[in-house]
Amino acid sequence: MPRVLLAVLGLILLAGCSPGPVRVAVPSPGPEVATACGPLMEALPAKVLDGERRDTEPVSPFTAAYGDPPIEVTCGVSAPAGMAQAQSQCFEVNGVGWFAKEAENGIVFTTIGRAVYLEVAVPSEYAPEANALTDVSDAVHRFNKLVFPCT
Template sequence: MPKILSRVAPGVALGVLLVAGCSPGATPVPVPSPAPEVAAACTSLVNALPAKVLDAKRRKTTPESPLTTAYGNPSIEVTCGVAAPAGLAEAQSQCFEVNGVGWFAKQAPNGYIFTTIGRTIYLEVAVPNKYAPEANALTDVADAVHKFDKLVTPCL
C-alpha cells in the first residue's frame, strides 16, 4: 500500500513507504518517538479525535500506535508527537488559524501537511489533494486539540 504524503522527521526524510502484508484497511503511518509526557498527552488527544474527518471513516494504522490514526482512502494521516516542522523557524513562516487552533502548512507532492503550532505538542495532519480544500479537515480535529493540547502562543 503506497504512502500518499512524505513527511520530514529530524534528519530523516520519509518518502514512499511500501508495506507488504498489511491487514486490509490498515494505513502505514510512521510512528514518532516523543518524550514519555508527550506520548501520554498524544494518546489522550488521538483517542479524542472524531470517528470521521471530512466524512471519511477512521481507519487502523500500521504499525498500530496510540500516536497515529487515519481516515478515508486515500488516507488522511494524523500523527501526534512529531518534531517541529522544517521551515517553521523561518522568518516567512506563517500561522493560520482554524477554529481557534494555529497551524503551519507545508505543501507536499500530493496534498498538504498541517502541523499545530503555538501549543505544547505537535500534531500533524497530512491531507491528500482528493480532499481539497485540504484545510477543511482541520475543523474536525480542532475540538480534540483544544481539549488535550494546551495553547501557549496564539496565531498573530
C-alpha cells in the first residue's frame, strides 16, 4: 500500500511541474494568408532550442509555443512597426530573411521577404535569441514562398 501511495504522490508532483498552456495573441489573417499558414505551422519542429512544443491558449492553427519560458511562434501577423518591406534591414538564417525588434523581455523576429509574416518571440533567457531561428527556418524555407531576398 505505501508504494502505491508514493507512486500517486510522484505523479501528482510531476503533473504540478508541467507548464500549462501558453497564452498567445491570435491573429486574424485573411483567407489566403490563413491557407498559407496551415502547412507552415504543421511543419514546425517538435522542439525549438531543446524546448518541447506546448499547447497554446486559445487553441489556434496560427500559434505554437516551445519551452519555459515560452518561445512563441505566430503565423499571419501584420508587418511590425518599423519594418518597411524591402528597405528594412534584415539578416539571414539558413536562407530565411528576418527582421529583428527588441521587445520588453527579448527579441521578436519576423520573416521578411516571404508571402506571409511569421513571428518568433524569443525571451532574453535564450540569448543569443537568434539561435531559435535555426530550428524554424527549415519550415519557413519550405512552406513560406520567397517574394524578395533579404538584402
